[in-house]
Amino acid sequence: MSNEITVVHVTHEAVGKIGGIGAVLHGFFTCDSYLKAADRSILVGPLFTTEGPLSERLGEDGEVLYSSVDGLINPQYAPGFRKIESLYNTGIVYGRRTFVDERTGIKSSPEVLLFDVRRVNKDLVNEFKRVLYNEFGVQSHLYENLWEYEQYVRLAPPAIATLKAIDAVGDSTTIVSHEFMGMPTALAAILEPHCDMRTVFYAHEAATMRRIVEEHSGHDTMFYNVMKQAHKDGLYVSEVFGEQSSYFKHTLVEASKHCDHIYAVGDYVADELRFLAPEFETADIDIVYNGIPAYQISVAEKLASKQKLQVYCENLLGYRPDYVFTHVTRLVKSKGLWRDLRVLYTIEREFRIQGKTGVLFLLSTEVSRRRTQDIYKMESAYGWPVSHRENWPDLSGGEAKFHAQVQEFNARSRNIKIIFINQFGFSRKHCGMRMPEDMEFMDIRKGSDVEFGQSIYEPFGIAQLEPLTFGGICVISSVCGCCGFLRDVTSDQAVKNVIVADYTDLHTQNYADIEDLLQIDRPVRERIEAGESEKVAMQICSRLANDESEIANMLETGYQLAENMSWDVVVKNYLVRGLEKARHKLRIP
Numbered sequence: 221m222s223n224e225i226t227v228v229h230v231t232h233e234a235v236g237k238i239g240g241i242g243a244v245l246h247g248f249f250t251c252d253s254y255l256k257a258a259d260r261s262i263l264v265g266p267l268f269t270t271e272g273p274l275s276e277r278l279g280e281d282g283e284v285l286y287s288s289v290d291g292l293i294n295p296q297y298a299p300g301f302r303k304i305e306s307l308y309n310t311g312i313v314y315g316r317r318t319f320v321d322e323r324t325g326i327k328s329s330p331e332v333l334l335f336d337v338r339r340v341n342k343d344l345v346n347e348f349k350r351v352l353y354n355e356f357g358v359q360s361h362l363y364e365n366l367w368e369y370e371q372y373v374r375l376a377p378p379a380i381a382t383l384k385a386i387d388a389v390g391d392s393t394t395i396v397s398h399e400f401m402g403m404p405t406a407l408a409a410i411l412e413p414h415c416d417m418r419t420v421f422y423a424h425e426a427a428t429m430r431r432i433v434e435e436h437s438g439h440d441t442m443f444y445n446v447m448k449q450a451h452k453d454g455l456y457v458s459e460v461f462g463e464q465s466s467y468f469k470h471t472l473v474e475a476s477k478h479c480d481h482i483y484a485v486g487d488y489v490a491d492e493l494r495f496l497a498p499e500f501e502t503a504d505i506d507i508v509y510n511g512i513p514a515y516q517i518s519v520a521e522k523l524a525s526k527q528k529l530q531v532y533c534e535n536l537l538g539y540r541p542d543y544v545f546t547h548v549t550r551l552v553k554s555k556g557l558w559r560d561l562r563v564l565y566t567i568e569r570e571f572r573i574q575g576k577t578g579v580l581f582l583l584s585t586e587v588s589r590r591r592t593q594d595i596y597k598m599e600s601a602y603g604w605p606v607s608h609r610e611n612w613p614d615l616s617g618g619e620a621k622f623h624a625q626v627q628e629f630n631a632r633s634r635n636i637k638i639i640f641i642n643q644f645g646f647s648r649k650h651c652g653m654r655m656p657e658d659m660e661f662m663d664i665r666k667g668s669d670v671e672f673g674q675s676i677y678e679p680f681g682i683a684q685l686e687p688l689t690f691g692g693i694c695v696i697s698s699v700c701g702c703c704g705f706l707r708d709v710t711s712d713q714a715v716k717n718v719i720v721a722d723y724t725d726l727h728t729q730n731y732a733d734i735e736d737l738l739q740i741d742r743p744v745r746e747r748i749e750a751g752e753s754e755k756v757a758m759q760i761c762s763r764l765a766n767d768e769s770e771i772a773n774m775l776e777t778g779y780q781l782a783e784n785m786s787w788d789v790v791v792k793n794y795l796v797r798g799l800e801k802a803r804h805k806l807r808i809p
Contacts (some may be wrong), residue, residue: 230402486701
C-alpha cells in the first residue's frame with residue numbers, strides 16, 4: 221500500500237442518509253479541508269436488502285463497479301473478491317457514491333463496500349466472536365439473537381479482508397467506527413497481525429446514557445445532575461444505575477476504550493463516555509462538533525420565504541400570522557416536543573396582550589413518507605394536516621398520542637395555532653394542494669422566526685441550528701451538544717439569535733446526595749419545566765424582529781455565527797487534529 225492517507229468509515233449510512241451520521245458524512249465529503257486531509261475515503265456497511273435493480277444498489281448518486289449479488293463480475297476486482305466471497309459465504313457490492321454541495325459546487329466520490337452477511341460462514345464468525353471475548357471481553361452469545369448486533373459482527377472479518385484486497389490496509393489507514401455499528405470492524409483491525417491500522421470511535425451519542433435519560437421520568441433534569449455528582453463521588457454508570465451489560469450497545473461502546481482515539485460530537489457526550497467506566501478517564505477523547513450550514517441571504521429572500529409560510533397558514537386556517545415558529549424533527553421522546561407547547565402557552569398569552577398572532581409548523585413523523593395520492597386524498601376528505609385521523613395512511617400510534625396534545629393546545633389557544641405535519645418533505649407534492657406551488661423545504665428554514673429544539677437528550681443538534689444562518693432564533697436546551705460549539709465561537713457571550721433553555725437547573729432546591737438526586741421524577745421535572753418555559757417564552761417575545769432593520773441585524777449576526785460553525789471549521793480545528801493524534805499515537809505492546 222502507498223503512503224496515501226486512507227480513512228475507512230464504517231456505518232449503517234454507507235448508502236443513504238438516515239440521520240445525523242449521514243449529515244456528518246455529507247459534511248466531510250463536501251468539505252475542502254477534509255478532502256485535503258484524506259487522500260482516500262471508503263464507506264463500509266452491511267447490504268440491507270438484495271431487492272431492487274443494480275442501478276439503485278448504491279443509491280441515486282452511486283456507481284456500481286462490482287456486485288456478485290447482481291451478477292456484475294468486474295474482472296478487475298473478481299480475483300480478490302471471489303476468494304473472500306467463497307471463504308466467508310458473503311456477497312460483495314463495490315463502487316462509488318458522489319456527494320455534492322450544491323452551494324459551493326464541491327463534490328467527491330468515496331468508495332463504498334457493502335456486504336451481504338445473511339448466510340455468512342458461521343464457523344469463521346464464531347471464531348471471531350471467541351477472539352472478541354478473549355481479547356476484549358465482548359460476550360457475543362448474549363446478543364447474537366439480535367440482528368442489530370449480529371450483522372455488524374458478521375461484517376467485520378470480510379470487511380477487513382476486502383480492504384486488504386483493494387490495497388486499503390496499512391500504517392496510514394484509519395478505521396472510523398461511527399457509533400456501535402463499526403466497533404466489531406475496529407476491533408478486528410486492532411487484531412490484524414503485521415498491520416498497524418489506527419482506530420477511532422466516533423461517538424455520535426452515548427447509547428447507554430440515551431436509554432437512561434429517555435426511560436427515566438426525570439429525564440435530563442435527573443440524569444445530568446446525577447452524572448455531575450457521580451463524577452465528584454468517583455462513581456460510574458453501572459454503580460449508579462445498575463448493571464448495563466445486558467444492553468448490547470453498551471458493551472460495544474464500552475469496547476471503544478481499546479481504540480486509539482475517540483471523537484465525541486459534544487461536551488456532554490464526552491462526559492457521558494467518561495461516566496461509562498474508569499478506563500475512559502484517561503482515554504484520548506476529543507470533541508469534534510458537527511458543522512452547520514452557512515448561507516447568506518437578503519432580507520427580501522427571508523421575507524419571501526416567510527410569506528409563503530404565511531400564505532400556507534392562511535390557506536389552512538384562514539389567517540396570516542405575524543410570526544412563524546417551526547420545529548423539524550423526528551417524533552421520538554428525546555426531542556421533548558411537549559416543551560414547545562409549554563413555551564407557546566406563555567407566548568400566546570403575551571400575543572393576546574400585544575394583538576399579535578403566530579403559527580407553529582411542526583414537521584415530525586415516526587413512519588415512512590406518505591404517498592402523494594394518499595396526502596391528496598386525506599386533504600380532500602377531511603382537511604389534512606389541520607385535521608387528522610388515526611391509522612394509516614395518517615396517524616401512527618405515537619403520532620396520535622402527540623396529536624392529542626396538539627388538539628388540546630389548539631382548543632385552548634386563540635392567537636397561536638399548531639399545524640402538525642406528519643410527513644417527510646415540505647412541498648406541494650408531499651404536503652397537499654393548499655401549500656403554495658413554489659414552496660420548497662428551504663423555505664421553512666429561511667422563513668422561520670423561531671426554531672424549537674428543547675431536547676432531553678441531544679448529542680449535538682444540527683437541525684436545531686439550521687435556521688441560524690437565515691436569521692432565525694434557535695431555542696435549544698442546555699444539554700444539546702451544539703451549546704459547547706456556540707461557547708467556543710462566541711467566547712461564552714450571549715447572542716440574541718440563540719436561546720438556551722436549562723431544564724437541569726435545580727435552582728435553590730437542595731439535594732444532599734446522589735440518592736436524593738435519583739429521586740427527581742416527573743412532578744419535580746415538570747415544576748422546573750414550568751418555570752424555565754416561562755423564562756424562555758419571555759426571551760423569545762423580547763427578541764422577535766419587528767421590522768426589516770431588525771431582521772437585517774438578525775441575518776447578519778446569524779450568518780456570522782454559522783460561518784464560524786461550518787464543516788470547514790470543524791474539520792480544520794477539530795477533526796484533522798484528532799486524526800493526526802490517532803496516527804502518531806505510540807502503542808504499548
